[in-house]
Amino acid sequence: MADLSAAGFELARSLPATSPRLRVQPHSPAMLLLPLLLEATLLPLATGSHHPFYNGFYYNHIMNDKGNGQEKVVYFNGARLWVETPKDPVYSTNGANVTLPCRYHFEPDTEAKRKIRIKWSKLRDDYTKEKDVLVAIGKTSVAFGDFRGRAQLHQASRHEASLVISDVRLQDDGKYRCEVIDGLEDESDVVDLRLQGIVFPYQPPRGQYRLNFHEAEQVCQEQGAILASFNQLFQAWNEGLDWCNAGWLSDGTVQYPIRLPRKPCGGLHLAPGIRSYGSRHRHLHRFDAFCFSSGLRGEVFYLNHPAGMTLEEAKQSCQDAGAEIARVGHLYSAWKFLGLDRCDAGWLADGSVRYPIAKPRANCGPAEPGVRSFGFPSKGRFGVFCYKER
Helix, strand or coil: CHHHHHHHHHHHHHCCCCCCCCCCCCCCHHHHHHHHHHHHHHHHHHCCCCCCCCCCCCCCEEECCCCCCCEEECCCCCCEEEEECCCCCEEECCCCCEEECCEEEEECCCCCCCCCEEEEEEECCCCCCEEEEEEEECCEEEECHHHCCCEEEECCCCCECEEEECCCCHHHCEEEEEEEEECCEEEEEEEEEEECEEEEEECCCCCCCCECHHHHHHHHHHCCCEECCHHHHHHHHHCCCCCCCCEECCCCEEEEEECCCCHHHCCCCCCCEEEEEEECCCCCCCEEEEEEEECCCEEEEEECCCCCECHHHHHHHHHHCCCEECCHHHHHHHHHHCCCCCCCCEECCCCCEEEEECCCCCCCCCCCCEEEECCCCCCCCEEEEEEEEC
């Protein structure tokens, strides 16, 4: 009432005083009746039984007309859409084929044919950005980017929207969103694809803490690997990885895994875990790298010469055998997944000399399994580890 009266007073003040038909004295009967007339005109517009403003769309949740605060759920197509994916991760390896399950249904169920649109996207770990993988309507589908020729829908039964990825790559590891769109209804769920692999720390020949983020990405690729994610590093720590040097991860953070707390590695007072430097400047700051490699598409084998070989001779020996000199990621994967065990040191493509031990024994390094390193010798003659695609 106060707002309407004030509006009436302002309207009266704005009328031209020179108009004899509209001139109103401030305390005249007409002035006192004007707010009541305005209220009688405006109040039915604010209340009353007319329909609320309608812009062409009603959303799912609409308040009922009983005024008791309970929701009345209205669905555009008369049925609720549900999308379901497995809660446990789906595991695969490099080079394999994998199916990411996804199903949808309606409640109440209906036999009516619907023009369903299905969209698959790859998410970042923090869910802030999506990468299109595939979009499908009926039997027509389009894959995008790196997934062209590798992604397709698997619709063996009614209401199935599963995604098949062939020739799985290291970069495919991560979370995927299965989204089903039925007209204006849109529901989704997430599948976690994890590659079975191994995380290994890497330093270049120049020494410790020489890599910015982009250089770390590059050296991992050169070793047949990618920068590890936090989840991959955490899994490696859970399996026993203990490394005191900080390294880049794929999200731009710098971290390192500690199983046995000690003074140079954060101090004795800290519990075991992943130590974090947080996000660092990707161009200016320099650290090592944590690389991730998965299963091999070929085999790693060892070649030797009675007098040993230089690095260039080692590369040529692998070529003569129809192979290439192995990368660091190849050697770690062969040790992890194929049980490669060799107590003889050999050259690798980056100029380092290493050897894999699956069964520790005397004169073969420490008592734990692992890949031993001689660093990057500028001189010396050794055998060589070669890699050949199947």
